[in-house]
Amino acid sequence: MSLPVVTRLPPPPFGEALTDALRYWEPRRIGYNTVLAAIVAGWVVFTWPHFRGAFTWNALLALFVLAVLANVCYCAAYLIDLPMQYSDFRDLWRRRRGILWVLGALFAAAIAYYWMADEIYPGAGTGV
Numbered sequence: 001m002s003l004p005v006v007t008r009l010p011p012p013p014f015g016e017a018l019t020d021a022l023r024y025w026e027p028r029r030i031g032y033n034t035v036l037a038a039i040v041a042g043w044v045v046f047t048w049p050h051f052r053g054a055f056t057w058n059a060l061l062a063l064f065v066l067a068v069l070a071n072v073c074y075c076a077a078y079l080i081d082l083p084m085q086y087s088d089f090r091d092l093w094r095r096r097r098g099i100l101w102v103l104g105a106l107f108a109a110a111i112a113y114y115w116m117a118d119e120i121y122p123g124a125g126t127g128v
Contacts, residue, residue, distance in 0.1 A: 008088060009090070011085075011086045012085060012086075012090075017082055017085040017086065018082065020085065020094070021077075021078055021081045021082055021085070024081070024094075024097065025074075025077050025078065025081065025101075028101050029071070029074055031101075031105070032070075032074055032101075032104070032105050032108065033067075033070075033071070035105050035108070035109055036067075036070055036108060036109065036112045039109055039112045039113055039116065040063070040112065040116060043116040043117075043120070043121065047121065050121070054120075066115070070108060070112070073108065074104070074108075076104070077100060077101070077104060080100060081093075081097060081100075084097075
């Protein structure tokens with residue numbers, strides 16, 4: 001049994017690769033943010049009396065900063081996607097890059113869950 005032959009295609013122009021990456025990743029940012037928002041909302045809803053005193057301007061500012069940082073981390077996908085588009089595995093990568101989205105969303109969800117459980121929840125009842 002022989003391996004399939006990989007035909008080396010010329011690399012795409014940078015603008016084309018960037019446009020392809022943007023068209024793929026940016027619509028999926030909505031799902032990524034929805035996953036993280038669902039985790040935070042779940043913590044607040046299922047432990048509601050505990051969070052009642054935590055709704056302050058400082059807490060909302062902290063939540064906004066954490067949301068911005070989560071979206072900055074989402075941009076790490078471009079650090080993998082763009083070089084992969086210049087590799088011999090471009091076509092395979094373009095078909096399978098959803099795996100990176102799932103792994104990244106799961107990793108971000110784990111961090112959000114940990115942050116809510118260990119950093120936010122303990123101080124929420126005191127309004128700190």
